[in-house]
Amino acid sequence: MGRRMPRPLGALPARLVLGAVLAAAPAVLPHPAAAEFLDHSHLLDLSDGSDRAARVRTASRGGYALSDGRPIRLRDWYEPGLPDLTLRLMTEMSDGVGITWGVSTGETGRKYRIAPALHLGFVLQDELFENALLTFSGSALLGGDLTERSCMGDYGEFGAMAVNCRLAATILPPEETLDYLLDRSGWHSSWLAVQFEYKF
Template sequence: MLATMAAVGPMAALPVPGTAEILQQTHLLDVHAGSSRSDLAHELRRGGYELMDGTPVRFRDWYSTRRPDLTILFLTEVSPRFGLIWGVSTGESGQKYRIDPALHLGIVLRHEPFEGAVISLSLVGLIGGDLNEKPCLADYGAIGGLQRVNCRLAASILPPDETLDYLVDEPGYRESWVSLRFEYRF
């Protein structure tokens, strides 16, 4: 316990901003609907096939959503040279896919090398937000009976169990980003 107090002691002297001060230093950075994962799910809407009885199956019905993935990002200025980027994404779902909600966390570093010039580096990572496609249960009649299958490939020439290898499974962290910006005002 003494070691813990010795380690925490110097940090206790640091000023801790209050809630009101943090709110004054926090700014809305971005609000947008959609994401690269949402775009991928939208691409899956293309196409379709007909069942043996001639009934059309449209992928559009499976890969549509009423509420697209909504992202809200904030910037909290810790100092004139350092800030925290944070926010959330709501996720989205359709009949045959799901995008999980996500947490965005990052930093921004700012440097003024000379008068009128600013260099900033931003790094933002995504925790969660995975896109997962759901399988279907298809009836292959006397040939194969009921089997789990990739919905989009149920009418393909692939064996049903092999179509499961083509289900979309896109991790959210792939939407993390790094930005380097140079600005010069004259």
């Protein structure tokens, strides 16, 4: 039964991408091993953003006015210097078995941070019958935690207090807005998937 590993970016071998990286660190891997490794590695994903970054974007739309009418634009607090960049690769270990691995740079804005992350995963694939492929894959994220910082809001007669920057002008009591600070572990972005593919 023939097997083949998925190559989402099939035409682009990882050798091209990783060549520069590994060439800069010859001491890390012996050259023959590096070559072997690269021969079996493929670029899976090179992208910006993440589910956690998207969550920040969604939560930080709009703004509000202070009590004297001055506008507050949430975007100013939640725009990253550099976006979260992710590089993921797959290395074929044997026929129908591969590991996926990669890194995310994370991103930081004035009021939040997404930590850098390491991606580790696997792909198992079997051709059940002609033109039918069953793929079982998964990926775990180590690091990549999203945390949001609070603001210090001055409410005049009521004093200054820590408050969720996004919810400071809502009816929620300031102390309760802290319950809604973004706080998501990167681990929650881990996933498992089963895919059946039949070509006809």
